[in-house]
Amino acid sequence: MATSLEHFVTSVRNLSAEGGWRELYEFLGKSPDILMRNAEHLDHVLEILDPQLHSLGVLAVYMVKFMITNQNAVQTDVDVEGLVGKVSKFILVCNGEQIRAAPDSFAELCSQFTQYLVDKKMPARGILPLAQAIRKARMNENQLTSIHSHFLQLCLMAQNLRPALEFINLDISDINSEHGYFDAKHFLLYYYYCGTTSAALKNFELALYGFEVALTTPSSAVSHIMLESYKKYILVSLIIHGKVIPLPKYTSQLVNRLLRPMSAVYHEIASAFSTNKPASLEATLMKHKDALQRDNNWGLAKQVQQSLYKKVIQRLTQTFLTLSLSDMAMRVQLQSVADAEKLVLSMIDRGEIYASISQKDGMVLFHENPDKYDSTSTVERLQSEVDLCIELDTKIQRMEESICTNPLFVKKATGILDEEDASRNASLQTSSGPTKIPSFAM
Known part of the structure; x- marks a missing residue:
């Protein structure tokens, strides 16, 4: 060597x-x-x-x-x-x-x-x-x-x-x-991939959170990552809530102003969803199938269609006490009675509706929520939520303490840093003539 x-x-x-x-x-x-x-x-x-x-x-x-x-x-x-x-x-x-x-x-x-x-x-x-x-x-x-x-x-x-x-x-x-x-790219990609991974695992609550963080990150421009997050945010929001949940108030106005016109297809899907007419939504999805496939969102879009079927069935539970499977298939615009039965059974298993199906005459009987919220499991669930809130409060207090004791924050809060910057800039301007030295916000 x-x-x-x-x-x-x-x-x-x-x-x-x-x-x-x-x-x-x-x-x-x-x-x-x-x-x-x-x-x-x-x-x-x-x-x-x-x-x-x-x-x-x-x-x-x-x-x-x-x-x-x-x-x-x-x-x-x-x-x-x-x-x-x-x-x-x-x-x-x-x-x-x-x-x-x-x-x-x-x-x-x-x-x-x-x-x-x-x-x-x-x-x-x-x-x-x-x-x-x-x-x-x-x-x-x-x-x-x-x-x-x-x-x-x-x-x-x-x-x-x-x-x-x-x-x-x-x-x-x-x-x-x-x-x-x-840099910011790594931050945005992490939360975008978190949302995409969670959506693939059917954990839509976590997916929505990931896309929301990517969209609410302070920015002076809209990146392609944020655009893709916004498209998926709309679809996942429809799957969970049956509507597009508005972004938090602290979201950059630039994001709200620029992303909507760049996502016209997805807002059209949301509008079709709001009509509660599965046929209208299906027509809209087929109309934009190529665009959805290019965005790799066709799978999510099909789940939006399934979500509308469920939403219509949940609305029926508020109107009827009993309903035949054939009548339900017609009202929900499903292709067959078998599809209606399969969907109702899956919703019962997931606790999305409370009902039973009579195999004798093919009637669906809707029930009230049997949970009176007085069981041991309810108390345990409530206690776990309280513990999470306490843990979150403790973390926030620690973060606040860390920020308040940060020397840069103290200088900035007391105006010392601004005075030092002004003094430094003045001396530089004096030594170099009329040329301005750009100041950088911290």
Whole structure:
């Protein structure tokens, strides 16, 4: 190996042995040029360094190998396959304490790793490594990293949603800035993928929450992620509530003003739904089938149709005490009596209506809600909700305390920061003439 590369290996070993992660991180930031010039020896370097003892050094080498691969116009499947396998193993065995000292580099490695798996259409291979990467990169389970969005993307592409359950039903209260690598795109993608994953798992309440967070994120422009979230928000809202729930008042006016005209098809579907006429809704869905399929929302749209059938049946329970299945099929505009019976039975099983079907004469008998809310299970459910509220209040108090004791917040609240900015800007203007120095809001 060249002398400069030997110096690299020696420095990585010595600094790792001393536990000088900060010094090693700064050293590695100056090393890409050396590694690029010695690209033919990088595999030998990986053989010398231990992925557990020298995780930061190995991380730097893999980052450069990805850079080299991206620069090469011709890539062989063997090279990519080998690189993916080695990076997968590294992510699984690397030292968490070390990689947390270089969160930006580790996040970029996971991003490159994900992109290769997406391009090669083998997302399933990245699910286990990225799940482990999240556990190692985050400081606590409620902290969000950029790796979360890559992980959920692979789960959706592989149609393997069970591993995602660990990471979608979280109360995110902290964000790992990853030394500036984390940006708004990762935040929006995480909640968009959370909503999409939850919708696929029929957890529509959580799906609606995910899309709502993506839409209510403060912004000065509307992104494509927000547009896709808005389309799915309309459909999921119809499935759960039978109407489009207005976005919270704190939503950016820009979002409300721009997204509606960009989602005309979905508002037309909502209008058809509000007529309570399944035939009208079906005609609207068929009219826009191509657009819905392009947006990958055709499955959700069909569930909106099923939701309208259920809504009509629930309205019938408020009008009739008994109703024949044939009459119900006609009123709900179902194709057959068998379809009506199947739908009613599924609604009874899910507790969406209280009824029974007489097999003798095919009559549906509607009942009152049998739950008097005086059972032990009701008390336990109420107590669990109270406990959740208490826990939420405690978290909010801790977050408020953390914000109030933040030096930057204190300076800003007392006006000291504004005075310092004004003084600094004045001095800069004096020294550089009439040129204005732009001020940046914090």
